[in-house]
Amino acid sequence: MSGEKLRLDRGLFGRLRRDAGAEWEAYVRHPFVLELGAGTLRPRAFQHYLRQDFLFLVQFARAYALAGYKSSTLAELRTASASVTAIVDVEMPLHVAYCAGWGISEAEMLAEPEALETIAYTRFVLEAGLAGDRLDLEVALMPCLVGYAEVVERLLADPATVRDGNPYGAWLDAYAGDDYRQVAIRAIDNLDRLGASRGAEARYAGLLATFRTATRLEAAFWQMGFSI
Amino acid sequence: MSGEKLRLDRGLFGRLRRDAGAEWEAYVRHPFVLELGAGTLRPRAFQHYLRQDFLFLVQFARAYALAGYKSSTLAELRTASASVTAIVDVEMPLHVAYCAGWGISEAEMLAEPEALETIAYTRFVLEAGLAGDRLDLEVALMPCLVGYAEVVERLLADPATVRDGNPYGAWLDAYAGDDYRQVAIRAIDNLDRLGASRGAEARYAGLLATFRTATRLEAAFWQMGFSI
Amino acid sequence: MSGEKLRLDRGLFGRLRRDAGAEWEAYVRHPFVLELGAGTLRPRAFQHYLRQDFLFLVQFARAYALAGYKSSTLAELRTASASVTAIVDVEMPLHVAYCAGWGISEAEMLAEPEALETIAYTRFVLEAGLAGDRLDLEVALMPCLVGYAEVVERLLADPATVRDGNPYGAWLDAYAGDDYRQVAIRAIDNLDRLGASRGAEARYAGLLATFRTATRLEAAFWQMGFSI
Amino acid sequence: MSGEKLRLDRGLFGRLRRDAGAEWEAYVRHPFVLELGAGTLRPRAFQHYLRQDFLFLVQFARAYALAGYKSSTLAELRTASASVTAIVDVEMPLHVAYCAGWGISEAEMLAEPEALETIAYTRFVLEAGLAGDRLDLEVALMPCLVGYAEVVERLLADPATVRDGNPYGAWLDAYAGDDYRQVAIRAIDNLDRLGASRGAEARYAGLLATFRTATRLEAAFWQMGFSI
Numbered sequence: 001m002s003g004e005k006l007r008l009d010r011g012l013f014g015r016l017r018r019d020a021g022a023e024w025e026a027y028v029r030h031p032f033v034l035e036l037g038a039g040t041l042r043p044r045a046f047q048h049y050l051r052q053d054f055l056f057l058v059q060f061a062r063a064y065a066l067a068g069y070k071s072s073t074l075a076e077l078r079t080a081s082a083s084v085t086a087i088v089d090v091e092m093p094l095h096v097a098y099c100a101g102w103g104i105s106e107a108e109m110l111a112e113p114e115a116l117e118t119i120a121y122t123r124f125v126l127e128a129g130l131a132g133d134r135l136d137l138e139v140a141l142m143p144c145l146v147g148y149a150e151v152v153e154r155l156l157a158d159p160a161t162v163r164d165g166n167p168y169g170a171w172l173d174a175y176a177g178d179d180y181r182q183v184a185i186r187a188i189d190n191l192d193r194l195g196a197s198r199g200a201e202a203r204y205a206g207l208l209a210t211f212r213t214a215t216r217l218e219a220a221f222w223q224m225g226f227s228i
Numbered sequence: 229m230s231g232e233k234l235r236l237d238r239g240l241f242g243r244l245r246r247d248a249g250a251e252w253e254a255y256v257r258h259p260f261v262l263e264l265g266a267g268t269l270r271p272r273a274f275q276h277y278l279r280q281d282f283l284f285l286v287q288f289a290r291a292y293a294l295a296g297y298k299s300s301t302l303a304e305l306r307t308a309s310a311s312v313t314a315i316v317d318v319e320m321p322l323h324v325a326y327c328a329g330w331g332i333s334e335a336e337m338l339a340e341p342e343a344l345e346t347i348a349y350t351r352f353v354l355e356a357g358l359a360g361d362r363l364d365l366e367v368a369l370m371p372c373l374v375g376y377a378e379v380v381e382r383l384l385a386d387p388a389t390v391r392d393g394n395p396y397g398a399w400l401d402a403y404a405g406d407d408y409r410q411v412a413i414r415a416i417d418n419l420d421r422l423g424a425s426r427g428a429e430a431r432y433a434g435l436l437a438t439f440r441t442a443t444r445l446e447a448a449f450w451q452m453g454f455s456i
Numbered sequence: 457m458s459g460e461k462l463r464l465d466r467g468l469f470g471r472l473r474r475d476a477g478a479e480w481e482a483y484v485r486h487p488f489v490l491e492l493g494a495g496t497l498r499p500r501a502f503q504h505y506l507r508q509d510f511l512f513l514v515q516f517a518r519a520y521a522l523a524g525y526k527s528s529t530l531a532e533l534r535t536a537s538a539s540v541t542a543i544v545d546v547e548m549p550l551h552v553a554y555c556a557g558w559g560i561s562e563a564e565m566l567a568e569p570e571a572l573e574t575i576a577y578t579r580f581v582l583e584a585g586l587a588g589d590r591l592d593l594e595v596a597l598m599p600c601l602v603g604y605a606e607v608v609e610r611l612l613a614d615p616a617t618v619r620d621g622n623p624y625g626a627w628l629d630a631y632a633g634d635d636y637r638q639v640a641i642r643a644i645d646n647l648d649r650l651g652a653s654r655g656a657e658a659r660y661a662g663l664l665a666t667f668r669t670a671t672r673l674e675a676a677f678w679q680m681g682f683s684i
Numbered sequence: 685m686s687g688e689k690l691r692l693d694r695g696l697f698g699r700l701r702r703d704a705g706a707e708w709e710a711y712v713r714h715p716f717v718l719e720l721g722a723g724t725l726r727p728r729a730f731q732h733y734l735r736q737d738f739l740f741l742v743q744f745a746r747a748y749a750l751a752g753y754k755s756s757t758l759a760e761l762r763t764a765s766a767s768v769t770a771i772v773d774v775e776m777p778l779h780v781a782y783c784a785g786w787g788i789s790e791a792e793m794l795a796e797p798e799a800l801e802t803i804a805y806t807r808f809v810l811e812a813g814l815a816g817d818r819l820d821l822e823v824a825l826m827p828c829l830v831g832y833a834e835v836v837e838r839l840l841a842d843p844a845t846v847r848d849g850n851p852y853g854a855w856l857d858a859y860a861g862d863d864y865r866q867v868a869i870r871a872i873d874n875l876d877r878l879g880a881s882r883g884a885e886a887r888y889a890g891l892l893a894t895f896r897t898a899t900r901l902e903a904a905f906w907q908m909g910f911s912i
Contacts (some may be wrong), residue, residue: 013605053740062761063751063753065753065761066752068746068749068753069747069810071749077745080749081768084761088765110758113441114441116344116348119352119445120348123348123355124347124351127358130355130586133592196658197658198660199654201660202658203653203655289533289537290527290533292520293536293537294521294524294525296518297518298815298816299518300890305518305521306544308521309537312524316530316537336665337807358814359756360817424884426883430885431881518815570897575804576801579803579804579808582814669798673803
C-alpha cells in the first residue's frame with residue numbers, strides 16, 4: 001500500500017468540487033450511500049442499483065474509448081486505452097462475479113432496460129464529450145471517478161458505518177483499497193495537466209456547469225436505486 | 229389547406245409505432261395530454277413543461293444541425309438546414325411569445341436548469357445520432373415529430389376534449405393546423421427514403437430499440453410536467 | 457458599402473496569421489492566384505479548380521452544420537445555421553450559375569470524384585472539429601474564410617493584376633465586394649469572442665498547429681488546380 | 685501456424701474488392717510495393733514512408749478507439765479495445781524498433797509534419813466513421829487491414845521478388861507471418877457479421893464509394909513514398 005493520500009481540494013478538481021458545494025454534498029452523502037454504510041439499505045434497492053451499474057459500465061467504457069479518439073498525444077491515447085481495457089476486462093468481470101453473489105446473472109443485466117437515470121447520466125457525459133473536447137469529457141467523468149473514492153473514505157471514517165456483518169461490506173472493500181484511491185489520485189492529476197493545455201482557466205464557467213450537472217445526475221442515479 | 233391525411237400506419241414509421249405498442253400508447257395518451265385536452269391540467273404543471281420545452285427545442289435544433297453534418301447528399305443537407313432554421317427562427321420565437329402569455333420570459337427559460345427528463349431525452353437522441361448514422365438519428369427524432377401530430381389529432385377527435393374556454397386551446401391550435409400535419413407527413417415519407425438507402429430492413433431490431441427508448445423518454449417528459 | 461476595412465493583424469486571427477508566416481504567404485500568393493489575377497491562368501486549371509470547389513462547398517456546408525451542433529449558446533447556433541443556409545441556398549446556386557458560364561454543369565460536378573487535395577483539406581477541417589471543440593473547428597475554417605478576402609484585396613492592389621478583359625474578372629469581383637469583406641471581418645470578430653470563452657490563449661500551440669496545417673492544405677488546393 | 689488460407693473473394697469484402705477492380709489492383713501492385721519486393725526501392729523513399737507510417741499508426745489507433753465508442757455490443761467494444769491496445773502497445777513499439785534500424789528515431793517521427801497523403805487517408809477514414817456508423821468506419825479501414833496481407837502474399841508468390849539480401853526483407857517478413865494473416869481473416873469475417881446487422885446489402889452503393897476512395901488514398905500513400 002502506497003499510503004498516498006487522496007487530496008480532494010487540489011487543483012481544478014478541487015475548485016470544481018468546492019464550487020459545486022451543495023450538489024456535491026448531496027451526491028457523496030446521499031441516503032442511498034449512508035444506508036449502504038449502515039447496512040440498512042433494502043437489498044432490492046441495491047440489486048436494482050447493481051443491474052443499472054452494469055449498464056452504466058458499458059457506457060463508461062464507451063466514454064473512455066471516445067477519450068481515446070479525442071486524444072491529441074500518444075500518451076493520452078495510451079491512458080484512455082488502458083482505461084477501456086481496465087473497465088471491460090477487469091471491472092466488468094469483477095462486477096459480474098459480485099452480482100452473481102446477489103443472484104443476478106450477466107444475461108439478466110444485459111436484458112435489463114436502461115433506467116431514465118442511467119440514460120440521463122451516461123448520454124449527458126458522452127454528448128458533452130462529443131460536442132466539446134477531451135477536457136469537457138474528462139470533467140463530466142470526474143464526479144464518478146473521484147466521487148466513489150470520497151464516498152467510501154467518508155463512510156469508513158463515519159461512526160455510523162457498520163463493517164461487521166454489513167451485507168454491503170464487500171462493496172465498500174472494493175472501493176476502499178489503495179488501487180481505487182490511486183485511480184482517483186491519478187484522475188485528479190491528469191485533469192490538471194489536461195486543463196492547463198486546454199485552457200481550463202478561461203473555460204471555467206462552462207466546465208463548472210458540466211461538472212454540476214454530472215454531479216446532479218450521479219445523485220439521481222443513487223436516488224434511482226433508493227426509490228425503487 | 230391541403231387536406232392530406234396523416235397516415236400513421238405507413239412504412240417504416242408505421243411498423244415502429246405498431247411494434248412499440250404499449251410504450252407508444254402510454255406516450256400519446258399520457259394523463260398530461262388528456263388533462264391538457266380537458267382543460268384540467270394544473271397551470272403550474274403546464275408552465276414547468278413550457279420552460280423545459282424551450283430547453284428541449286435548443287437541443288432539438290442541435291439535433292437537426294447534426295443531421296445536416298450527417299447528410300450524404302446535398303438534398304439531405306438542405307432539408308436538415310431548413311429544419312434548423314424553422315426551429316431557431318420560427319418555432320422558438322413563437323414559443324417565446326406564447327410563454328410570455330403564461331408569464332414566462334425567455335431570460336427565465338434560459339436560466340432554468342434542465343430537468344433530468346429533458347437531459348435524458350435530448351442527450352439520448354443526440355448520442356444515438358453520433359454513435360450511429362443519420363437513420364439512427366432520424367428514428368430517435370420520430371416520436372417527437374409525429375407524436376405531437378397524433379396527440380393533437382386524437383385529442384380533437386375525443387369527446388372529452390374541451391375547446392371553448394380551455395386555457396390550453398391555443399397550444400392545441402398550434403399543432404392542429406395543416407402546417408404541422410405536413411411536417412409530420414413529410415417526416416414519415418423521408419424516413420422511408422432514408423430507411424431504404426441505409427438498410428432499415430436489416431437493422432430493424434436496433435432501430436426499434438432506439439424508437440422504443442425515445443418513446444419512453446417522451447412519456448417521461450410529459451410525466452415530468454405532470455408530477456411537479 | 458460600409459467601407460469597413462479588413463484588418464488582418466487583429467486579435468487571435470492576426471496572431472495565427474503572423475505565426476504561420478511562410479505557409480500563409482505561400483497560400484495567399486500562390487502562383488495559381490497570381491496567374492488568375494494576371495489573366496494568364498490556363499482555363500483547364502481554372503475549370504478543374506471550379507469543379508473541385510463545388511465539392512469543397514458541400515463539405516464546407518457540412519462543417520457549418522457541425523458548428524451548429526457544437527454550439528453552446530442559441531446565438532452561436534443561429535450564426536452557424538445562417539452560414540449553412542448562405543452556403544447551400546446562396547453561394548452554391550451562384551457557383552453553379554458561374555460554372556455554367558465555363559461550360560460545367562452541376563450534374564458533372566456532382567459526378568466528379570473528389571481530388572486528393574479536396575479530401576485532405578475538407579476532412580482535416582471536419583475531423584479537427586469533431587475531435588476538438590468549436591474553437592478547433594473555427595480555427596481550421598479561418599484560412600479559407602479570411603484568406604479569400606486577402607487574396608482578392610492583394611490582387612486588386614497589385615499592378616500585375618489585369619481587370620479589363622481578364623477572363624477571371626467575374627471571379628475576382630465576386631470576392632471583392634463589401635459583402636464578402638463583411639463575412640471575413642465578422643469571422644475575425646467571432647473568433648476572438650469564441651477564443652476568449654474557450655481558452656485560446658492557453659491552447660495557442662495546438663490552435664496554431666491546426667491553422668498552419670489548414671493553410672498548407674489550402675495552398676495544396678490551389679496547387680491541385682495549377683498542376684493539372 | 686494455423687495454415688488457414690486468406691480467402692480474398694469471400695463475403696462483403698470480396699464483393700467490394702472485386703467492384704473496386706482497377707483501384708484495388710493499382711493499390712496492391714503499386715510500383716512502390718513491387719520495387720520493395722525486388723529490393724530496388726530507393727532507401728530515401730522507404731524512410732519517408734516509414735516516418736509517415738508512424739504518423740498513420742497514431743491515427744489508425746484513434747480510428748479503433750472511435751470504433752470502440754461506436755460499438756453497440758460489449759463484444760464489439762472488446763474487439764475494438766483489443767485493436768487499440770495491439771496498435772499502441774505492440775505494433776507501434778515494433779515500428780519504432782524497426783525504424784531505429786533505418787536510422788529514424790521516435791522523436792524524429794513525432795516531429796515530422798504529416799504529409800498531404802497521410803492527412804487525406806487518415807482523416808477520410810475517421811470522418812467517414814464519424815458521419816456514418818461503425819460499418820462505414822470498418823469499410824474504410826479494410827483496404828489497409830487486408831491490403832497489406834494481400835500485398836505481401838502476392839510479393840512472396842512473385843518470381844520478381846528477392847528475399848536474399850533484400851534490404852526490405854524484414855518488412856516483408858513482418859506481414860508475411862501467420863499472425864498478420866489471422867488479423868486479415870478475422871477482419872473479413874467481422875465485416876460480414878457487422879454488415880449483416882447494419883444493412884450492408886441495401887447500403888452497398890455507399891459502402892463501395894467509401895471503399896474505393898479509401899483504396900485510392902492507400903495507393904496515394906504508396907505514391908507519396910515513391911515520388912519523394
